[in-house]
């Protein structure tokens with residue numbers, strides 16, 4: 001049976017070229033700062049996003065958690081979206097690892113408003129915790145992979161800067177936003193204090209993310225990474241794939257977006273009574289299930305019976321994510337399955 005895996009772009013496998021450079025990578029002990037390949041990747045990444053320094057980390061989650069830990073003090077309050085990955089999917093890490101509390105705002109459209117943000121920034125009052133950090137996300141996962149514009153980003157940064165509060169951007173799919181918005185990545189992240197982006201999602205490296213910021217911030221984040229046991233040794237072997245990812249995969253993300261649009265168009269044209277499609281922005285296709293006809297789980301099961309894998313995204317919602325390891329034929333197969341099985 002044909003298998004079409006649309007659960008996430010985290011499942012992408014390294015390219016042949018990545019495997020070749022990984023095997024030949026020049027390595028050293030990165031804890032001593034002596035892995036030449038990691039150093040090249042960190043320097044290239046910092047330059048690319050216009051920050052002073054960068055740190056290679058094993059996962060996007062660690063990058064985000066290091067940002068929280070490094071920007072804040074225990075007892076601080078952080079402001080972030082109720083649908084943000086840091087709040088929704090990172091196991092409460094900011095509380096356990098950094099001892100901070102969350103103040104969430106409505107980010108269902110991908111970003112909260114400047115007025116909402118202003119209304120929750122803490123004044124200097126003996127009863128209040130300090131607002132230690134504001135977090136944004138671009139593209140925004142639970143808003144459907146929506147790319148957040150520079151204008152909206154800078155509007156929040158302006159409020160933060162006026163209140164001397166640092167901003168961290170969870171840019172796990174930053175380059176999907178760059179392609180969708182057709183903007184220089186340096187411009188998009190110009191006014192955030194730190195930015196994390198994943199090499200291991202659409203960019204298809206097997207492992208790893210980058211955290212970038214000021215030299216001082218990254219020096220402290222590197223120490224915090226060591227404390228968490230994230231000091232890797234000859235990690236040039238995996239960093240080598242990250243160099244290829246940045247060199248060769250960014251422009252290719254448009255193909256992923258085209259596949260997402262093809263899938264959405266095909267499902268819409270099928271005219272399925274029980275399935276509607278939200279507007280596609282990047283490489284996410286969000287299916288809205290009429291639960292009077294099928295439960296969300298029933299739709300997932302029907303698709304799985306035909307080898308089609310998608311992700312439960314909430315009651316009546318299913319997420320499909322396109323990526324490098326899918327073909328036009330795979331997308332057309334999914335449309336055919338839905339046409340045949342979900343016509344009710």
Ligand SMILES: Cc1ncc(COP(=O)(O)O)c(CN[C@H](C(=O)O)[C@H](C)O)c1O
Pocket residue numbers: 007008009010058059060061062064085086089137139140141170172173198200209
């Ligand atoms: C916005 C954002 N920020 C951070 C992360 C964490 O990256 P990793 O820790 O998986 O490398 C993710 C992963 N997202 C994964 C997915 O979408 O399948 C799951 C939900 O964790 C993310 O979507």
